[in-house]
């Protein structure tokens with residue numbers, strides 16, 4: 001039995017968790033900053049790192065307490081090293097170093113995207129996952145399509161060329177005057193809307209597995225806002241005005257349909273091309289019910305996705321990824337640094 005303490009502070013959630021053998025959650029604590037950032041309509045890095053500093057001690061202590069273990073029963077401390085906001089990452093990494101020094105336990109710096117991948121190993125822990133699988137990570141910061149051939153073996157097939165899927169949800173949500181974060185609020189509005197009311201651009205018809213959402217976002221903007229008076233440029237930072245005849249619900253439904261179509265089309269095509277056993281969805285946007293249902297219907301393969309609390313950022317997924325890295329022999333010293341930009345590839349941990 002291997003017990004790993006996970007710590008995650010890469011964006012706007014301060015989280016700690018204790019996981020057994022990479023599959024069983026003993027405790028998971030997430031202190032969300034959503035209310036804090038909702039006031040600004042997005043995540044402010046300085047505000048985020050200050051909130052992490054205030055929360056981290058209590059969050060870790062609570063996770064260890066709830067797991068019913070002492071530090072002597074913990075085998076390793078896994079912390080998110082990147083990618084993410086540098087000031088936020090530093091809070092978690094420094095706290096983990098302090099703990100490693102105080103307890104003498106090994107320290108492991110973990111890739112946040114790999115954490116999202118391993119959230120699937122915490123889902124239905126008794127059902128085996130057979131490689132190769134296709135993993136679609138869709139969050140506020142990332143849109144990555146990965147072929148996973150074994151533990152730690154990733155081939156990046158494609159990703160977004162501009163906005164992340166969750167970022168597109170958040171930007172369109174803000175445009176429509178919906179509260180932050182946009183994703184769940186757009187999904188709710190879309191339930192009462194007509195998905196074919198507006199024709200927004202869908203997946204690029206090309207051979208790549210890349211995505212692009214900024215054109216979709218601009219198309220929504222153009223369709224639903226009052227154009228600036230002729231010859232007058234829109235001032236930077238000015239909030240565009242919505243046209244009076246716009247149905248928020250119809251725009252939400254049509255936008256969601258276009259974005260989900262792009263994700264499903266390319267993922268389903270890759271799944272066939274690489275003959276995977278199943279499709280794994282991870283990240284905040286994988287909470288979206290329309291994405292889940294359409295992926296299942298159109299890919300013709302089993303589709304696995306995490307429960308809601310494991311879709312969004314958490315530390316149980318970092319502890320789970322940490323377990324597989326610990327088993328493979330990874331150990332870091334106290335000189336561990338943060339990697340704000342850190343793509344997930346098979347050689348990610350050796351570079």
Ligand code: KG4
Nearest residue numbers: 139140141166181183184284285288312313
């Ligand atoms: O994984 P996550 O918590 O944080 C990052 O690592 O970015 O993802 C947050 C993102 C936000 O952009 C949010 O709008 C989106 O996930 N999201 C959703 C839904 N729930 C959260 N997007 C679409 N539909 C949802 N139900």
Ligand code: ZN
Nearest residue numbers: 116139312313
């Ligand atoms: Zn994330």
